[in-house]
Amino acid sequence: MKIAIGADHAGYHLKQDVLEYVRYLGYDVQDFGTNGTDAVDYPDVALKVAQAVAQGKFERGILLCGTGAGVCMTANKVKGIRAAACGDTFTAHAVRAHNDANVLCLGGRVLGPGLAQDIVKIWLETPFSQGERHLRRVGKITAIDEAR
Numbered sequence: 001m002k003i004a005i006g007a008d009h010a011g012y013h014l015k016q017d018v019l020e021y022v023r024y025l026g027y028d029v030q031d032f033g034t035n036g037t038d039a040v041d042y043p044d045v046a047l048k049v050a051q052a053v054a055q056g057k058f059e060r061g062i063l064l065c066g067t068g069a070g071v072c073m074t075a076n077k078v079k080g081i082r083a084a085a086c087g088d089t090f091t092a093h094a095v096r097a098h099n100d101a102n103v104l105c106l107g108g109r110v111l112g113p114g115l116a117q118d119i120v121k122i123w124l125e126t127p128f129s130q131g132e133r134h135l136r137r138v139g140k141i142t143a144i145d146e147a148r
Contacts, residue, residue, distance in 0.1 A: 001124070004058040006032035006049040008042035008071070011064025011108035014116055018062060018106070021117045027124065030058070046074035053102055054080040061103040062120065068107035075103045079145045082138070087111060092119040096126035098134050099141075 003022055007015035012034055022029045032048045034040045042065040049061040061083075063071035068085035075083035083103035084095035087110060095101035104123045106116055128134070 001027055001060065002058045003027050003029040003124075004032055004049045004052045004061040005029055005063070006045040006061075006071075007034060007064035007108065008040050008045055008066075009034060009037050010042075010066035011068075011071075011106065012037050014106065014108040014111060014113065015064045017113040018064070018116055018120055021120060022062070022124070025121065025124065042070045043074045046071040047078065050075040050078035050081045050083070050103060054078050059102070060124070062106070063103060064106045064108050066107060066109040068105040068110070072103075072105035075105065079148075080142075082141060086119050086123065088115075089118050089122050092123040093126050096123055097129045098131075098137075100128040100134070100138050 005019055019031055033045055046063050049063055052058050053061040065071045072083045072085040075081050081103055082099055082101045083105055084101040085105040086092045
């Protein structure tokens with residue numbers, strides 16, 4: 001699976017840890033920046049990652065900012081993206097199994113590296129359930145995308 005990853009300055013340090021961990025797990029991952037702690041605007045990085053996923057160049061994306069909320073809001077503006085901000089392993093599992101989330105958003109200022117790794121591993125390894133009710137609900141999300 002090909003993974004796109006990106007962060008603003010507030011998510012930079014955790015991104016570096018997550019990037020290394022995703023590679024350790026054996027995934028093909030491309031870093032979309034930022035490459036340091038100088039201030040950058042999170043929408044710029046989030047848009048690059050979300051577009052790469054929406055265009056099918058990557059199966060999934062991981063975005064980080066201070067809270068995970070800003071990159072999540074931005075990514076969800078891109079047609080075809082179902083981004084979810086996760087701060088716990090239960091949510092990481094649920095957004096994959098029930099919502100087929102294709103972008104994971106994490107907060108560099110609210111998560112430590114151990115919990116972030118647990119969240120990432122569960123999110124990457126959990127398949128979409130394909131259950132009828134989940135297919136129906138994701139279909140409704142897709143219909144909203146198509147209508148705008």
